[in-house]
Amino acid sequence: MAYEEALADRVRDVLIDVDGVTERKMFGGLAFMVNGNMLCGPIGENLMVRVGPDGYEEALAIDGASEMRFTGKPMRGFVDVDGQALADDSALKAWVERGLTFAQSLPPK
Numbered sequence: 376m377a378y379e380e381a382l383a384d385r386v387r388d389v390l391i392d393v394d395g396v397t398e399r400k401m402f403g404g405l406a407f408m409v410n411g412n413m414l415c416g417p418i419g420e421n422l423m424v425r426v427g428p429d430g431y432e433e434a435l436a437i438d439g440a441s442e443m444r445f446t447g448k449p450m451r452g453f454v455d456v457d458g459q460a461l462a463d464d465s466a467l468k469a470w471v472e473r474g475l476t477f478a479q480s481l482p483p484k
Contacts (some may be wrong), residue, residue: 386417399454411484415471421456422458435473441457
């Protein structure tokens, strides 16, 4: 699945000082990982963010977020954030940090 390199670069800027961050090509796209756990990834102009099952409903209530339907079925714990909702750098940072917080709560892989 294709992704916008400009969005990936903006995510890199947010994560530049975070230890344990890596990138992995997955499903024809790109995933950002911390300590081996996925936190987010650009999909086209949008950003998939892993918020976890406990943060799922709260994340869906935020403007621009919707269910992540990678396989046609909702992926509970992941949201799809519309690219227009990420135009502002502070909004992108908030979403990336939301994913980072969840991924850092998991045991390293």
